[in-house]
Amino acid sequence: MRTLESLGDLRSQTVIVRCDLNVPLSDGQITDDGRIRASLTTIRELSARGARLVVISHLGRPGGVIDEQYSLRPVAARMGELLDTPVSFSDTLLGHDAEAARTGLSDGEVLVLENLRFHPEETSKDAQVRREFAEQLAQGADAFVSDGFGVVHRQQASVTELAQALPSAAGRLVEAELGVLKRLTEDARSPYTVVLGGSKVSDKLGVIDHLLKRVDTLLIGGGMLFTFLAAQGHDVGASLLEADQLDRVREYLAEAEERGVTIVLPTDVVVAQSFAADAAHLVVAADAIESSPFGETGLGLDIGPDTARRFAEIIRESATVFWNGPMGVFEMAAFAAGTRAVAEALTDTPGYSVVGGGDSAAAVRQLGFADSDFDHISTGGGASLEFLEGKSLPGLEVLA
Ligand code: ADP
Ligand code: MG
Secondary structure, eight states, rough: OOOOGGGGGOOEEEEEEEEOOOOOTTTTSSOHHHHHHHHHHHHHHHHHHOOEEEEEEOSSTTTTTTTTGGHHHHHHHHHHHTTOOOOEESSSSSSSHHHHHHHTTOTTTEEEEEOOOGGGGGSSOOOHHHHHHHHHTTTTTTTEOOOOOTTTTTTTTTTHHHHHOOOOOEOHHHHHHHHHHHHHSSSSOSEEEEEEEEEEEHHHHHHHHHTTTOOOOOOOOSSHHHHHHHHHHHOOSSSOOOOOGGHHHHHHHHHHHTOOHHHOOSEEEEESSSSTTTTTTEEEEEEGGGGSGGGGGGGGEEEEEEHHHHHHHHHHHHHHEEEEEEESSSTTTGGGGHHHHHHHHHHHHSSEEEEEEHHHHHHHHHHOOOGGGEEESSOOHHHHHHTTTOOOHHHHTTOO
């Protein structure tokens, strides 16, 4: 993969940097600026090398039309604060004004352009449409740096076609994320434990399939645990259940046994009367959910305390731990204990600890952990999972 070294002397060169500045917003305020911070290493380095930087990104899903609530203007302002230097903003991506803003840049200066996804061409399924859009974006630029790790698994104009339209290289964030993922695939030290949770088992089956060949232990929590329990013949009340995945889950359980991989399923769970922050709830044995006072309508919303303790012990004794997917509905305090226990164990383990996934990263921050408590928190959930599934990522292929 080509890195920034390959671009040579950048003094007075106009460099387009594709970042993933897709931050969560609430009432126009940025609620987590982690992705902006993660983009700064590359921006600082290019700026110090005298390049004139044009930063592009998407934000939210405006669906190919201009929608002010998804403007990158507040992101540009925040980036300026974090860099402690003015960052200019153009409220158009293409055309006269954007061009004027670009040609007005001096060496080392940074300009952020408006949201790529205000234009339907960015995510068009038609390669020719994407190519023409990328050529328009490339006009007046000398080089392209791909640093939006969260989008490298996407075939989109600013990720793939733009990299082909200009001399291009991966930025430092993409380089760092890949280094971590390689450490989790090729060079993982044993005992290697993967903790999986989150909502949908169908999203994660690909990664389970791939990881069974590599890991020693798989800990299963979150909404997906109920499909595993059901696959073993237990009733799970009204908990999340993907009935169409039962056969596949059974196959994985059998494959794990064959390969000597230990799949650890919860022995106790927190069952609630309804899906609400203040719902009545209690801890029950994992094989007795329907015997709880809530019967068939009881919902499992977190792993229980015994399970949390057992998961934490295994994590603390691992040399490598990768965690994706909250253990319960952490957004509600009553169902956050399992996620907290797993997060805590990752921060304590002497092993190499990595958190991947958008909601998982949000969960650890919401629960008060710092990014530095872990060896790495990935900025790209989908991209890391697809990499761990062994898929090739189009945004990296073009930088080969
Ligand atoms: P990530 O983004 O880290 O990959 P996911 O998107 O797979 O994680 O899942 C996150 C969501 O899973 C959270 O919103 C959480 O509330 C939900 N979740 C976790 N456990 C349960 C459960 N037992 N029932 C329903 N939803 C759950
Ligand atoms: Mg998610």
